Amino acid sequence: MTTTVWIILAGAVATYLSRIGGHLVLSRFNRIHPRVEAALDAVPAAVLTTLVAPAAYTGGPAELAALAVAAIVGWRGGLMTMFLVGAAVLIAGRNLF
Amino acid sequence: MFLTEEFMRGMRRSTPVILSSAPFGVLFGALAVDNGMTVGEAVLMSATVFAGASQMVGLDLFGQHVAPWLIVLSIFAVNFRHVLYSAAVGRRVPHWSSPQRAFGFFFLVDPAYAEAEARGERGLAVNFPWFMGMVIPVYIMWVLEAYVGAAFGGLIPNTYALGLDFLLPIYFLGLVLSFRMRPMWWPIVATSAITSIIAYETIGSPWHVSVGAIAGMALAAFMPIRTKEGEGV
Numbered sequence: 001m002t003t004t005v006w007i008i009l010a011g012a013v014a015t016y017l018s019r020i021g022g023h024l025v026l027s028r029f030n031r032i033h034p035r036v037e038a039a040l041d042a043v044p045a046a047v048l049t050t051l052v053a054p055a056a057y058t059g060g061p062a063e064l065a066a067l068a069v070a071a072i073v074g075w076r077g078g079l080m081t082m083f084l085v086g087a088a089v090l091i092a093g094r095n096l097f
Numbered sequence: 098m099f100l101t102e103e104f105m106r107g108m109r110r111s112t113p114v115i116l117s118s119a120p121f122g123v124l125f126g127a128l129a130v131d132n133g134m135t136v137g138e139a140v141l142m143s144a145t146v147f148a149g150a151s152q153m154v155g156l157d158l159f160g161q162h163v164a165p166w167l168i169v170l171s172i173f174a175v176n177f178r179h180v181l182y183s184a185a186v187g188r189r190v191p192h193w194s195s196p197q198r199a200f201g202f203f204f205l206v207d208p209a210y211a212e213a214e215a216r217g218e219r220g221l222a223v224n225f226p227w228f229m230g231m232v233i234p235v236y237i238m239w240v241l242e243a244y245v246g247a248a249f250g251g252l253i254p255n256t257y258a259l260g261l262d263f264l265l266p267i268y269f270l271g272l273v274l275s276f277r278m279r280p281m282w283w284p285i286v287a288t289s290a291i292t293s294i295i296a297y298e299t300i301g302s303p304w305h306v307s308v309g310a311i312a313g314m315a316l317a318a319f320m321p322i323r324t325k326e327g328e329g330v
Contacts, residue, residue: 012145022184046313050293055266
């Protein structure tokens with residue numbers, strides 16, 4: 001096998017360990033401390049935000065407009081509508097400016 | 098037996114995930130070949146790693162001929178957030194058997210985690226057939242997209258004009274918004290956003306994800322806790 005294949009397989013093992021690891025560690029405890037519980041309840045907002053914030057921070061006008069319009073639409077409607085409107089604003093913005 | 102009602106219900110949740118990640122999956126295949134991978138290697142990477150952002154980072158480093166162990170470490174660093182997903186979602190699946198967990202957690206990508214959390218929050222069981230129904234179509238499409246991108250990537254006219262690189266942040270914003278009814282949502286989002294931007298500027302990518310995430314979680318952990326069942330804290 002080539003080095004590339006080995007790197008891919010090692011990367012796959014590392015990724016799998018990250019996906020099973022948190023659960024394996026946590027499941028060793030019978031009782032979860034309320035503060036740990038609160039931290040885990042914060043995971044969706046805390047982690048997913050970090051995937052958006054730097055992209056917004058480094059984005060130009062088209063990217064910021066897309067995120068802003070998507071946020072407004074998403075606040076009222078569903079995820080799919082929000083995504084399609086956001087994508088439309090992004091593509092329009094990038095092609096017009 | 099597998100194609101139960103729950104499986105079908107899960108499948109319906111996979112459509113937005115597929116639509117938003119498809120351009121990214123194809124782009125990965127195209128860039129993989131640009132960076133010197135074969136079509137087979139590109140498909141192998143999507144099939145075994147199954148984590149878009151880390152695959153892109155891996156590619157970038159392949160192109161620069163960085164030491165192999167450093168590439169693997171970088172992939173792990175980008176994927177470290179899954180440790181948090183896995184710990185959080187584990188509480189929702191006490192009824193899964195060990196083999197189901199070992200198999201199911203392989204598919205714990207960002208949107209799969211968000212869907213599972215959202216379902217658990219609505220008081221519905223995150224059962225195994227439902228979870229599989231949601232992730233299997235996403236997985237199959239992801240692998241196919243890598244092949245399409247790798248084999249025909251040269252045909253994509255202008256990925257920038259099509260906005261392919263920025264579709265995922267828009268989608269992730271939608272996922273963040275879908276949790277806005279949770280306690281402390283605003284302070285957590287603000288803390289993680291500011292911290293991740295500062296970390297992005299100082300320490301650099303991909304560490305900003307872990308640093309920003311831990312800041313938001315720490316805020317939630319150290320806030321006064323509303324006691325359950327009169328339990329003292």
